[in-house]
Each structure stands twice: as structure tokens, then as C-alpha cells.
Amino acid sequence: xxxxxxxxxxxxxxxxxxxxxxxxxxxxxxxxxxxxxxxxxxxxxxxxxxxxxxxxxxxxxxxxxxxxxxxxxxxxxxxxxxxxxxxxxxxxxxxxxxxxxxxxxxxxxxxxxxxxxxxxxxxxxxxxxxxxxxxxxxxxxxxxxxxxxxxxxxxxxxxxxxxxxxxxxxxxxxxxxxxxxxxxxxxxxxxxxxxxxxxxxxxxxxxxxxxxxxxxxxxxxxxxxxxxxxxxxxxxxxxxxxxxxxxxxxxxxxxxxxxxxxxxxxxxxxxxxxxxxxxxxxxxxxxxxxxxxxxxxxxxxxxxxxxxxxxxxxxxxxxxxx
Amino acid sequence: xxxxxxxxxxxxxxxxxxxxxxxxxxxxxxxxxxxxxxxxxxxxxxxxxxxxxxxxxxxxxxxxxxxxxxxxxxxxxxxxxxxxxxxxxxxxxxxxxxxxxxxxxxxxxxxxxxxxxxxxxxxxxxxxxxxxxxxxxxxxxxxxxxxxxxxxxxxxxxxxxxxxxxxxxxxxxxxxxxxxxxxxxxxxxxxxxxxxxxxxxxxxxxxxxxxxxxxxxxxxxxxxxxxxxxxxxxxxxxxxxxxxxxxxxxxxxxxxxxxxxxxxxxxxxxxxxxxxxxxxxxxxxxxxxxxxxxxxxxxxxxxxxxxxxxxxxxxxxxxxxx
Numbered sequence: 001x002x003x004x005x006x007x008x009x010x011x012x013x014x015x016x017x018x019x020x021x022x023x024x025x026x027x028x029x030x031x032x033x034x035x036x037x038x039x040x041x042x043x044x045x046x047x048x049x050x051x052x053x054x055x056x057x058x059x060x061x062x063x064x065x066x067x068x069x070x071x072x073x074x075x076x077x078x079x080x081x082x083x084x085x086x087x088x089x090x091x092x093x094x095x096x097x098x099x100x101x102x103x104x105x106x107x108x109x110x111x112x113x114x115x116x117x118x119x120x121x122x123x124x125x126x127x128x129x130x131x132x133x134x135x136x137x138x139x140x141x142x143x144x145x146x147x148x149x150x151x152x153x154x155x156x157x158x159x160x161x162x163x164x165x166x167x168x169x170x171x172x173x174x175x176x177x178x179x180x181x182x183x184x185x186x187x188x189x190x191x192x193x194x195x196x197x198x199x200x201x202x203x204x205x206x207x208x209x210x211x212x213x214x215x216x217x218x219x220x221x222x223x224x225x226x227x228x229x230x231x232x233x234x235x236x237x238x239x240x241x242x243x244x245x246x247x248x249x250x251x252x253x254x255x256x257x258x259x260x261x262x263x264x265x266x267x268x269x270x271x272x273x274x275x276x277x278x279x280x281x282x283x284x285x286x287x288x289x290x291x292x293x294x295x296x297x298x299x300x301x302x303x304x305x306x307x308x309x310x311x312x313x314x315x316x317x318x319x320x321x322x
Numbered sequence: 323x324x325x326x327x328x329x330x331x332x333x334x335x336x337x338x339x340x341x342x343x344x345x346x347x348x349x350x351x352x353x354x355x356x357x358x359x360x361x362x363x364x365x366x367x368x369x370x371x372x373x374x375x376x377x378x379x380x381x382x383x384x385x386x387x388x389x390x391x392x393x394x395x396x397x398x399x400x401x402x403x404x405x406x407x408x409x410x411x412x413x414x415x416x417x418x419x420x421x422x423x424x425x426x427x428x429x430x431x432x433x434x435x436x437x438x439x440x441x442x443x444x445x446x447x448x449x450x451x452x453x454x455x456x457x458x459x460x461x462x463x464x465x466x467x468x469x470x471x472x473x474x475x476x477x478x479x480x481x482x483x484x485x486x487x488x489x490x491x492x493x494x495x496x497x498x499x500x501x502x503x504x505x506x507x508x509x510x511x512x513x514x515x516x517x518x519x520x521x522x523x524x525x526x527x528x529x530x531x532x533x534x535x536x537x538x539x540x541x542x543x544x545x546x547x548x549x550x551x552x553x554x555x556x557x558x559x560x561x562x563x564x565x566x567x568x569x570x571x572x573x574x575x576x577x578x579x580x581x582x583x584x585x586x587x588x589x590x591x592x593x594x595x596x597x598x599x600x601x602x603x604x605x606x607x608x609x610x611x612x613x614x615x616x617x618x619x620x621x622x623x624x625x626x627x628x629x630x631x632x633x634x635x636x637x638x639x640x641x642x643x644x
Binding site: 028 | 323326330346347350351352354355358373377378379380401415416417418419420422426429431436437439440441443444446448449450451452453454458459461462465466469470472497570573574575576577578579610613614615616618619620622624625626627628629630631632633634635638639640641644
């Protein structure tokens with residue numbers, strides 16, 4: 001049985017031997033072949049989808065969180081804290097509960113639909129709504145981390161990114177590559193309204209339908225650029241419209257339901273294919289970061305309304321041309 | 323890599339050799355140790371949780387749907403149909419999309435929040451809202467199945483239950499039991515407002531917070547009774563209140579977020595333990611059928627409101643007693 005990413009890849013993670021893994025069985029997510037979508041975007045190679053929405057809290061964040069929380073728990077810390085309204089708070093609260101630790105989530109007042117917090121609330125996190133914006137919430141988090149025995153689990157926690165790299169290990173393992181001898185090309189795509197790396201400057205008020213990547217000043221900015229440069233990759237932007245087209249392709253073309261942010265990878269691949277930027281001999285993996293159930297409203301909004309009919313088979317046969 | 327339940331267990335499924343699996347990598351879900359919850363309910367044995375919410379469409383239904391849709395696709399059928407507002411329509415629509423088939427979902431008019439259909443809609447299902455109740459929707463489905471080249475994927479489809487049994491195979495495999503020589507005791511728990519097997523009669527208007535098991539006349543009634551009788555098991559009811567207590571225990575005690583129906587198994591175990599009906603040497607597996615994200619409203623409803631505070635660390639330290 002799969003033991004979670006720490007015990008599967010412990011020798012490649014900065015975790016001391018005695019540290020016990022706080023795990024919910026994260027990782028080991030499906031790598032799904034996507035021939036129909038490949039056709040649709042005019043890509044002649046092999047396209048695979050790494051479906052990270054099937055992690056315990058329905059996003060890739062669990063890979064990093066298991067490492068961050070395990071280390072925090074081993075250090076004797078009793079509480080973790082983050083400023084987040086989405087996937088980070090969901091994952092942080094779940095793993096804190098698993099470890100028997102408290103979780104504190106700081107959110108900006110009045111801007112958050114309670115539904116977005118359903119996971120953090122369910123996992124028993126203490127949610128504090130402050131009279132300030134996200135930057136101020138982050139400042140409060142930083143100060144609390146300095147003054148109290150709490151560990152921050154936002155992306156600035158260095159163990160997060162260490163755990164997240166295990167998705168790449170799994171992809172190589174499943175493709176039969178193990179330890180690879182050539183470097184895969186890393187391509188990153190930001191939403192056009194939240195694309196600081198593409199523009200080379202902080203975006204003060206990022207806006208995009210892809211809420212999980214609505215970030216104006218990413219914590220791993222420099223390392224993302226380094227990954228791009230060292231691998232001959234690119235970091236470009238895709239519009240919300242392109243993201244939503246890819247989002248629908250995945251759900252209705254392959255049966256893979258993701259949150260909009262996840263579709264940025266396919267939207268980007270489509271753009272690169274259109275520009276002739278990729279060989280038909282290539283194997284491409286699109287990482288799909290979160291499950292579509294994270295954002296049911298977008299699915300409903302992007303779909304046609306139900307058809308109304310009498311409770312009569314003949315009428316329905318006629319209406320649907322069956 | 324895990325190949326989905328058909329190719330992992332093909333020799334134990336009624337699937338002909340030539341039938342290609344329509345799969346999204348379902349199955350292979352975590353079996354999570356739950357020592358904290360075991361303590362909380364006073365169970366001294368080993369408690370494990372089979373976390374079926376980590377299937378592709380976030381419920382156990384995918385196990386049966388991969389079999390039903392694979393067989394339908396191999397037969398040359400071009401559309402599947404169901405009457406469902408929840409997990410069945412989500413799973414049916416996803417696997418139909420994966421197979422390149424049409425999916426039709428018949429729902430009773432005016433009783434369904436559109437959010438509950440977000441998955442079916444995202445996967446491109448045609449949703450027809452009829453002026454009638456659920457029974458009439460099911461009648462329309464049956465008639466359409468008779469008159470057109472469509473396959474029903476409600477529970478009356480016999481391939482569904484065949485696929486669903488693979489959860490038991492996985493549990494035995496992971497516990498190192500393989501093909502078991504003794505029969506596990508099967509315990510089933512229905513919600514008190516939707517407990518036809520417990521009462522021995524159809525429930526006309528079933529009611530429970532656990533919407534996924536709000537069923538008054540289950541398709542597998544007789545086989546459920548047979549499983550109970552042949553294994554020395556029980557089928558009892560648990561109240562909505564008991565379900566919600568178990569629901570919170572799982573999320574805040576172990577970090578495992580489920581939809582309310584899933585918590586019926588733990589609520590039942592707790593009741594059995596209270597009555598002294600289980601030995602402390604036992605290994606018990608609770609099947610958790612669906613992910614908590616299927617029903618975010620219940621999580622929000624069952625949790626305290628966020629605390630309001632100024633954007634000031636000192637105030638928050640005082641408020642939270644950090």
C-alpha cells in the first residue's frame with residue numbers, strides 16, 4: 001500500500017529519520033492518458049494529465065503540507081497558521097487535525113464566501129476575519145509566528161515546496177523513467193490578470209476566474225524563473241477565456257473535472273501547439289492542481305441550463321432527438 | 323501504476339476479455355488508520371477508514387461506473403441515462419465523457435439545487451427536468467431504456483454492484499489478507515429517516531441530512547440482507563444527530579472530510595461499541611463513501627462562524643489565548 005509521499009520518498013526529502021509522517025495517504029494520484037483532448041488541441045504527441053485533485057483535500061497542496069506539518073509536529077509546536085481562503089487553509093487545517101494540532105486561518109473581512117472555507121471549518125480550524133486586506137492578513141501571520149509558538153504553513157514555509165516536488169517524482173516513476181538523465185522542459189502558465197512573472201513586476205490587484213492562481217507576488221518567483229531557464233522552458237500567460245475553454249475540454253472531453261486554475265496548464269499547451277512550439281514526438285504532462293468540486297459555481301455558470309419537459313418519454317425522445 | 327479497478331481485478335469481474343476498460347484511475351483509495359477517533363468512541367481495537375471520496379468523481383460510485391460504462395461502450399451503445407441528482411449522475415456523466423458517449427440525467431423539477439448537479443453539468447451531460455417526482459423520473463428512464471439505444475446506469479444496472487465490490491478486495495489486499503478464509507462481519511447503517519431495511523418496509527418520503535443515502539426503496543435490498551445474514555452482521559439505523567457527530571469527529575479528529583452519508587458507518591460503529599457489541603481485538607474498517615466537498619453547506623452550517631478582529635497581532639493573541 002502507498003504510504004504517503006514522505007515515507008515513499010523520504011531519502012529525497014529534508015526530513016530527519018526520527019520524524020514521524022503525518023499523512024492522509026496523499027500522492028499516488030492518477031496519471032491519465034488524454035488522447036481526445038490532444039486531438040482537440042492539435043497535439044500529435046502523447047498527452048497525460050496528473051490529476052492532483054484526487055489528493056485528500058482535493059489539491060496538490062497536501063504534498064507540501066504533509067512535510068510542513070510533520071516537521072512542525074516533531075518540533076513540539078502545537079499550532080499552525082496561514083493567511084488563505086482556499087486550498088492552503090483546507091490542507092493546513094486537515095493535516096493539523098491529523099496531527100492533533102490547532103490550525104488558525106486569518107482571512108480578510110467581508111471578501112470571502114463562507115463556502116470557500118468549508119474545508120478549513122470542517123477540520124476545526126479557528127478562522128479569524130480581520131478588518132484589512134490579504135497583505136495585512138499575511139503581516140498578522142508573520143507577527144504571530146514571531147511572537148507565539150505557531151508555525152506558518154503558507155508557501156513561505158520551505159518544507160512546502162520540498163513536498164510538492166514529489167509530484168514530479170511520481171510522474172517519472174510511472175513513465176518508467178525513474179531517475180531521469182535528461183531534464184524535462186518546464187512550462188508555466190499564469191492567468192493574464194495575475195501574471196507577475198510574465199510582466200516582471202508585482203501585480204497589485206490580481207484578477208482571474210482561476211482563483212487558486214490569483215496571486216500578484218508569488219513566493220517562489222525566483223525559483224520558477226530558474227526552473228524555466230535551466231530547462232529551456234517558458235512562462236507565459238493565458239486569458240480567462242482560454243482557461244475556461246480548456247476547463248470544459250477536460251471535463252467533457254476526458255471526464256476530468258478540475259478547478260479553473262488547473263486548466264491553465266492545458267490552455268498553455270494549446271497556445272504553444274498553435275504557435276508550433278512543440279514536437280509531435282513529445283510526451284507532455286499537464287499538472288491539474290485541484291478538483292472541480294473546489295469551485296462548483298464556475299461549472300454551473302459555464303454550462304447550459306437544464307431542459308424542462310413533461311414526465312413523458314415520447315416528449316423527451318423528441319426533444320433530445322433520441 | 324494502478325490501472326483502475328477493471329484491469330486490477332478483471333479475473334473477478336464479469337467482463338469479457340476483449341472489453342476495453344473506460345477508466346479514470348478509480349480505486350486504490352487510502353486506507354487510513356484512525357486511532358484518535360477509535361479512542362473517542364471507546365473502541366479498543368484497530369480502526370481504519372476506507373476513504374472513497376478520493377475516487378475521480380469523489381465517491382465510491384466510480385468503481386461501479388467504470389464497469390457499467392465499459393460494458394455499455396463495448397456493446398456499441400452511444401448514450402447512458404440515469405435519474406439522479408447526486409453521486410450517480412456525477413459519476414455517470416464523467417465516465418460517459420471519458421468513453422465519448424452522451425449522458426442524460428433526468429431530475430424532478432424544482433427540488434434540486436443546481437450546485438448539486440455541478441459535476442454532471444461540467445461533464446457535458448444533458449440534464450432534463452421533468453414535472454414529476456423522483457419515481458416518475460425513474461419511470462421515464464426505464465421507458466427510454468426500452469425504446470431507445472440507451473443504457474441505464476442507476477443501481478439497477480447489474481454491473482454497478484460488480485465494480486463496487488472491488489473496495490472490499492482492496493481492503494483485504496492492503497491488510498495483507500488477499501483471498502480471505504474467514505468471512506468479515508458486514509454491518510450496515512441507514513439514516514433513521516430513510517431506513518427501509520431496518521423497518522422492513524418501503525419509506526415513501528425518506529428524509530435525512532445524509533442526502534446520498536436518502537433512499538426509501540434500495541435496489542440491493544435483498545442482497546444487503548443476505549450479506550448481513552451470511553456474515554453474522556447487522557443492519558441498524560443511526561439518527562441525523564449521531565451522523566453529524568461522527569461527521570465532525572472524522573474531519574476534526576482525523577483530518578478526513580466526508581459527506582454526511584459517509585459518517586453513518588462511524589456513527590453505527592460508535593453505537594455498537596456503546597452497546598458492547600464488538601471485541602477490542604477486532605479490526606474494523608469504516609467505508610467512507612464520498613468526499614466532504616460534495617456537500618460544503620453542511621460543513622459551514624455545523625461549524626462556528628469566523629471570529630472578527632482588528633488587523634492587530636496583540637488583539638488576536640488575546641482573543642485566541644495564544
